[in-house]
Amino acid sequence: MVRAVASAPGKLVILGEYAVLANAPALVMAVDRRCRAEIRTSKNSVCHLRSMAEAERQVIFRRRARSGLALVDRVVDAYPASNGAGWRGVLDSSGLHREGRKLGLGSSAAALTAWCGAWLACMGQGIAAARPDALQGFIETHKAWQGGTGSGLDVAASFHGGVIRFQLDEETGAQVDRAKMPDGVGFVSVFVRTSASTQKHLKQFRARAAESPASAAFWMDSLNRLAETGIGRAMADDADGFLDTIRDYAGGLQALGEWMGAAIFTPEHLQMLELAERFGLAYKVSGAGGGDLGLAFGVDPEALAGFRKAADERYDTINLAVDPLGLDVEIVDR
Missing domain, CATH: 3.30.230.10 (Ribosomal Protein S5; domain 2)
Known part of the structure; x- marks a missing residue:
């Protein structure tokens, strides 16, 4: 055997x-x-x-x-x-x-x-x-x-x-x-206590893209440029530039969701976005959105710890490495 x-x-x-x-x-x-x-x-x-x-x-x-x-x-x-x-x-x-x-x-x-x-x-x-x-x-x-x-x-x-x-x-x-990841950048993962369907969101995107291919191409080009920029900044250890790209990508995902007619940033994620901003952190969903996890990024350990404590009062932070x-x-x- x-x-x-x-x-x-x-x-x-x-x-x-x-x-x-x-x-x-x-x-x-x-x-x-x-x-x-x-x-x-x-x-x-x-x-x-x-x-x-x-x-x-x-x-x-x-x-x-x-x-x-x-x-x-x-x-x-x-x-x-x-x-x-x-x-x-x-x-x-x-x-x-x-x-x-x-x-x-x-x-x-x-x-x-x-x-x-x-x-x-x-x-x-x-x-x-x-x-x-x-x-x-x-x-x-x-x-x-x-x-x-x-x-x-x-x-x-x-x-x-x-x-x-x-x-x-x-x-x-x-x-x-x-x-x-760029040196010096830490993150906190937050589970907003709702599970999302990646397949559902991707199907919504593809259906919307089939209706309006030119608009879909615009959104994809915009996010493509941000992803390229962010990866380059990560590889170059440009922590501040990387955090700026995280913020820009989060904004792009929110706009994409509005165009799709899907809540990529749910009300729960919007709450965590606002909380992260109060601590000077950058926040985005991880994955297709609609629930699941969000990530708060920053270079200040005290700000990350403060965000973790505050986020745990509403949802569940997950220790990940x-x-x-x-x-x-x-x-x-x-």
Whole structure:
């Protein structure tokens, strides 16, 4: 029997939301909340799956049957095993949820990345990091599972870890380069106690863009230029310039939401924006908006601490840090 264990981190989008869909760059951070997967082969054709996310679920089924968990079934279809043996698996993304609600840390991408890594290793298809096509394959599998939406930046962050510059290329697919946050800039993450649907917001954007392609191009060009500028300032350790870009990108997302007819900045996020401004911090949503997480950035530790204390009186601040480790896979038994 073979037992493989894998884990992959969640993510925060620092810059590039929406514009990344139009081939703009995005600045993405892997964070120290990880999804874990474990798979071991069994001696019969029966499969056991235990998943932990918003709630715990267990299912037993025959090898060629469906588990009923779409993520698992999609991976099994994308990377079919050569033998007919059964397996026992555990998929735990509970660390990327709170009280039955997702936090907006890319839990689906982290779960898929971890499960793919464990599945490939357990079924004798190699360690994912050694496969040159692994990331693009994971992105395509995730996109198919998500109904064709999304850029894949969350999968890339889970796969690579650290801080990355992600950009789509129409010919070669995802392009990933190492990046960084500017020295001296800290952040506070705030969960506003409502979970958002990224797919819903992206579908709204695409529907609006189909109605008015010229306006969509204007918004994407504006956000593209800001993302490029912000990433350049981060790489150059221009802390003040980076914070200015965060503020400008937040304003761009608010305007984009009004054009889309979607609340990218919900009333809760607007409250946190106002609070951050009182402490001299820059604030924006992380991801497609509509709930989930917001990020307050600054260079003054006392201002960040004051914001954290005040924000905790209304919502939930989440302690997060950069996770330098991406997908980690180990074959522990043979």
